[in-house]
Amino acid sequence: MTPQSTFMIVVPIVQGQREALESLLASMNLSPGRVDPYNSLIPFARFDTLHCAKLVIIEATNAEEIRAYGWEPHEWPVSLGLIGEIDGSRDHFMATLCVMAKPGLEKILGHCEGFDSHKGSLLEFLMAHQQDSAAEYVNWIGRTVTQVHEELALQRSLSEALPSIIKTVGRENVRTIRQHLMTHVEHELHQGRLTLTPEAATAWPVKFKRLVDLVGLPLLLLVLSPLLLLITPFVLLRFRQLEKQDPKISGRPDPSHSQSLSRIEDFDVTNQFNVFGDVKPGLFRLWLAKFILRLVDYFSRHVYHRGFLARIRTIHFARWTFLNNERSLYFSSVYDGSLESYMDDFVNKVAFGLNLTFGLGVGYPRTRWLIKGGAENEQTFKSTLRRHQFPSEVWYRAHPGLTAFDMARNARIRQGVEKYPRNDDAIRDWLSEI
Template sequence: MTRQNPLTLATPIKSSEIENLEFLLLKMRGDLENGVNEEFENLGTIHYLRLVVLKSKDPEGNVFPGIPTRFVFSTDYDGDEEQHLKDLAAKTPSFLDKLYSCCEGYPATNARTTENRLAYLKQWRIKSAAFFAGAPGRTLPQIKQENNLRNYIWHFINSGNWKNKSPGEIHKAIKENVLGQSEFQWVKEKAKLPSENWLGMAMLGLILLVLLPFIIIWILILHFVHEINDKPLGKTPSQIDATHTRKLEEYEDLHNQNQFTQFLIMRPGFMRLVTFFGLMAFAKGLINNLFVKGKLMDIPTIHFARWIIMDDNKHMLFFSNFDGSWQQYLGDFIDKSGWGLTGIWSNTENFPKTNYLFTGGAYDAEHFLAWSRYYQIPTAVWYCAYPNLSIKNVMNNTYIRNEIMETPSEQASEKFLKRF
């Protein structure tokens, strides 16, 4: 099974070139909306690509001293990072040159080689603290192939006459037809799918149980030392700068999927940091063992998400790619995993008033939604390789592919046919 991974590069922009880069990105965004996407499709492994100009300041405009404005290049891709970086350097040189000639230390025009491009990229890598893939193991070619298969079968079913046929007979007819098509020979091999690792979950549970007394004491100290003194933002949605929100909305709901980028400031202190990394470890445990079937904390719309801690643990960057609107996404977070969200994000500044790490916070819906917008920053360019597929579609397509090769019971055949 090929894994999907996150790449994040954060590179200082030459201060004289910030505006030029922003202009270039704006043009790239426009071209992309008009279907110019060869640079992104070239590799055949990039599910999502996101480019961000990371201003070195908080939402009020206060500058972070000693940190330059950075250009963030990020992808969700198939395979390992080494190969991905090599591919980028070898197959998209003009794309990189265009972007990175605005950045500090990029090789001069006549001195660029695949090797020094690669070396340059490597030097700006940042690790993700946690990473979630909605459909783990599905490579980009596989997602596209499986969708073609689903569409083909859908048309086959819709154009047939199935009167007096049993579900089993219909399944058989579909299977025979698909196997007769030269372009679908790959279905003979089933896709490997991750499944829940209950042993891992039991281990995780055990560890938590052992640590529980310490966790309880920790949370109590956290509450009485930090939380009661923490300042929430205290704004409602109507009190957030409308120009800021409008700018974010310009790049929303253009497709059936959307992106979300937040740049947050960690609350200071050792306790906060330990709490945060503890929760990240817990999240990773859940992501690897439990959330392997299209849902993150029961939210069924997230394709990829990542948490990044940077600048000596001072800042956090959060990226996600999801189905549907911002309002639905944030609403789902509150409704389905408000506690988890609160546990993680309450370690960042101005988060709504939280008690005992997991309560309050996101459940204070009006203040939470306002806070979310407040720390959201514009994504300059966002590319999705399959904007017309929801994560549910992606999952369903793989199930179709795997179930087609089976010889199912009548009941299972009925279930199979319900997938269309």
């Protein structure tokens, strides 16, 4: 199995260079919201392990909200973010990126602080500005870009062949239909029009690391359980006290802001999402946020790694990253459908999950025990998210037009090719997928 990795490079933009940088990034698009996958600066489509990538300008547009807590706004320089999800090693991908896109990256980073005076290599500069995630989610760990493309080609080939086979042999004998389809697949594989690359073997060090990670956190919590049982009531009481003191911060997003977001949405069945804001003041809530996200990261790797996050099946990738010396939090996701349906899905199915992961952010609707309230106040929640949302200047996806459901279906079709279905009903189910 080839696991997925992520990267997030964040570099402050030189004062006075933002407009020029925005113009340069816009040249990577065919039109607003539609990237040129072979653009001359970063030809994303030439990287066969790259699932998604985006370039964003991260600005603290809601920094003033923290004044409601009696704190002065944190300083945050307007920054460029280069963000992506890949198959395999981050180090290997970044080294390849610095070779294949060196001139374009240098042109882009020339608008950022410290690049012109940097004495080391391009790779060293990028890795010096790498920001690790506090939590990550991958829809299906181990599903590679190559696998997605090959299984899509298989589904399309079988779909095209099926009608003529049914016309020849009829609909009744499903075993005969499958045998004809298998003959078709063997012929296409022999001709080189189809490829079904076997899953890469998982190296034993990776297996061992995963096992240690699987048992490590539960063992740590077990060892600490006497202490946790002792302090939990005090933690809960202190947290509830802080909740009651939270100021009410509300307000609808500026119409022009909403319009700038809407104009780059819904060009594909899949959309992307960026949110940036401050963590509520105080070490207590910062530590609580880090603990919660540590649990989210653990469950995403070991429980929710086969097509769903809690009850949500439409998310491809998601990440939470602390920035600005852990005073701010950035959230990114890639999801199927519209933003409205995305938010409705969460509000209706797992509002408590939204409260746990976002409820410690400045401006979030008031919660009760971090479980109730919050996202249950649907319109206030949606307005808060929209206020803190910002667009991607450039967004690339290696498999446009494919939803998470499509990828899962195509994987099942391949499974039906490589492993004989157990009975006629299973064959009928397999044919219906095609």
